Amino acid sequence: MTAAQETLDVTVHRGTTRGARYDSFQVPAHASQTVLDVVSWIQQFADPTLSYRFACRVGMCGSCAMMVNGTPRWTCRTHIKKVAPDGKLLIEPLRNLPVIKDLAADMDPFFDKWTAAEAQHHPSQTRHDPIEPIDPTDATRAEADLGVECINCAICYAACDTVAGNPDYLGPAALQRAWTLLNDSRDDGRQSILDAVSGTGGCHNCHSMGSCAQYCPNDLNPMRAIAGLKRETAKSFFKGKRNA
Amino acid sequence: MLDLRLYMLQRLTALVMAPLVLGHLAVMIYAIQGGLSTAEILGRTQGSALWFAFYGLFVIAVSIHAAIGLRVIAHEWLALKGAALSLLTWGACAALLFLGLSAVFVVTVP
Numbered sequence: 430m431t432a433a434q435e436t437l438d439v440t441v442h443r444g445t446t447r448g449a450r451y452d453s454f455q456v457p458a459h460a461s462q463t464v465l466d467v468v469s470w471i472q473q474f475a476d477p478t479l480s481y482r483f484a485c486r487v488g489m490c491g492s493c494a495m496m497v498n499g500t501p502r503w504t505c506r507t508h509i510k511k512v513a514p515d516g517k518l519l520i521e522p523l524r525n526l527p528v529i530k531d532l533a534a535d536m537d538p539f540f541d542k543w544t545a546a547e548a549q550h551h552p553s554q555t556r557h558d559p560i561e562p563i564d565p566t567d568a569t570r571a572e573a574d575l576g577v578e579c580i581n582c583a584i585c586y587a588a589c590d591t592v593a594g595n596p597d598y599l600g601p602a603a604l605q606r607a608w609t610l611l612n613d614s615r616d617d618g619r620q621s622i623l624d625a626v627s628g629t630g631g632c633h634n635c636h637s638m639g640s641c642a643q644y645c646p647n648d649l650n651p652m653r654a655i656a657g658l659k660r661e662t663a664k665s666f667f668k669g670k671r672n673a
Numbered sequence: 674m675l676d677l678r679l680y681m682l683q684r685l686t687a688l689v690m691a692p693l694v695l696g697h698l699a700v701m702i703y704a705i706q707g708g709l710s711t712a713e714i715l716g717r718t719q720g721s722a723l724w725f726a727f728y729g730l731f732v733i734a735v736s737i738h739a740a741i742g743l744r745v746i747a748h749e750w751l752a753l754k755g756a757a758l759s760l761l762t763w764g765a766c767a768a769l770l771f772l773g774l775s776a777v778f779v780v781t782v783p
Contacts, residue, residue, distance in 0.1 A: 594749030595674060633680035634745075659680075666681050 551618030
């Protein structure tokens with residue numbers, strides 16, 4: 430976008446997975462404008478029927494992720510001048526997910542896989558037990574800490590070419606949370622996590638292409654977590670547990 | 674389409690293949706150096722338990738490794754699944770075993 434340019438050429442995906450079209454809009458350009466600002470402008474001033482999803486606007490909630498010029502991004506923290514210097518924008522719903530309408534992807538498969546990977550806390554104690562001290566310098570804790578900033582935005586899931594080719598694959602986000610819990614001393618689900626990530630859609634399908642780490646807006650590295658799961662399940666295999 | 678069992682099978686066969694590939698390449702380079710004839714090569718390999726074991730193991734490892742690899746590619750790129758995918762996996766494994774072991778038997782069994 431040059432200083433002289435006053436409008437942005439914005440093309441937006443409309444419709445659902447079953448029937449889609451693309452609408453074009455001329456959107457006024459502003460300084461420090463984000464992609465979410467552009468989508469909101471269209472919805473407020475050009476077409477109120479445009480559906481999209483957002484909440485916090487500050488990169489915490491993980492709900493505004495979309496494909497921007499073919500790349501998955503958190504739209505609230507993505508500046509136009511960084512991704513569309515020529516002022517041309519193509520905005521689409523997240524890849525690898527069904528579309529509810531326009532820019533709102535159906536997140537159900539993403540969260541269903543989160544559950545299928547046993548990526549939920551398995552309590553080891555009750556509320557009546559004393560609080561367990563956690564040493565932040567412990568190596569296992571440090572490994573768990575690497576993944577805790579995940580905001581469930583599904584950008585890694587949309588970026589993953591293995592998910593695109595293998596719809597059963599659990600995907601980087603779910604597997605990273607499984608790895609985080611495996612390294613959390615407060616989690617008591619080790620065997621169920623290892624079993625859950627060893628099935629036909631499990632961690633072993635990852636080809637280590639690294640798009641998850643490349644596009645994660647929080648600079649997390651799910652590929653590292655998946656490598657960790659492969660290592661732990663392989664160790665478990667040699668100990669005679671064929672299903673990890 | 675890879676569960677832990679197939680993943681381990683593919684990694685373990687790769688582990689077996691690594692030294693065998695190096696040995697195979699070394700033999701190929703060595704065998705053509707001084708203009709060894711077919712008869713001279715067969716003279717060394719026929720009746721040799723060592724060459725039978727070397728290439729027999731190689732063929733088994735390759736057949737398993739390649740069949741699992743093809744299975745993944747067919748699933749991700751051709752959307753093959755279920756019985757068709759199993760058929761491809763087992764078919765590829767059987768075909769490679771047949772071709773490879775036929776050659777091993779011909780070259781090493783007198």
